[in-house]
Amino acid sequence: MADITYKSKINKIRTFALSLVFIGFIIMYVGLLFKNIGWLMLVFMILGTMAIIFSSVVYFWIGMLSTRAVPIICPSCEKPTKMLGRVDACMHCKQPLTLDKDLEGKEFDESYNSKKKRR
Numbered sequence: 001m002a003d004i005t006y007k008s009k010i011n012k013i014r015t016f017a018l019s020l021v022f023i024g025f026i027i028m029y030v031g032l033l034f035k036n037i038g039w040l041m042l043v044f045m046i047l048g049t050m051a052i053i054f055s056s057v058v059y060f061w062i063g064m065l066s067t068r069a070v071p072i073i074c075p076s077c078e079k080p081t082k083m084l085g086r087v088d089a090c091m092h093c094k095q096p097l098t099l100d101k102d103l104e105g106k107e108f109d110e111s112y113n114s115k116k117k118r119r
């Protein structure tokens with residue numbers, strides 16, 4: 001079973017962008033199956049290209065977000081990671097992190113607890 005742990009926001013968006021590339025290629029591949037129907041193939045090709053273009057936009061957006069993200073050293077695995085917003089998870093060990101001391105253990109736990117019991 002795939003374990004549903006909290007993912008860092010940047011990783012989430014990156015996964016989304018990567019899956020968009022794959023979806024784009026799949027759509028284009030499906031388009032090739034319709035090469036006898038010219039307009040249908042064209043529609044699939046355009047959709048596939050759009051998905052890929054959109055994914056590069058998302059990648060660009062990640063780049064923008066990364067510059068605003070706060071680089072920190074994860075207290076849990078001691079690797080450098082980046083935080084987006086006040087609460088995020090470590091990119092490497094998925095350790096929940098917060099910049100705001102008041103939020104420590106809050107906000108996060110609600111979503112965290114429902115998916116997985118705390119260790």
Ligand SMILES: [Zn+2]
Pocket residue numbers: 074075076077078079081090091092093094095
């Ligand atoms: Zn970590």
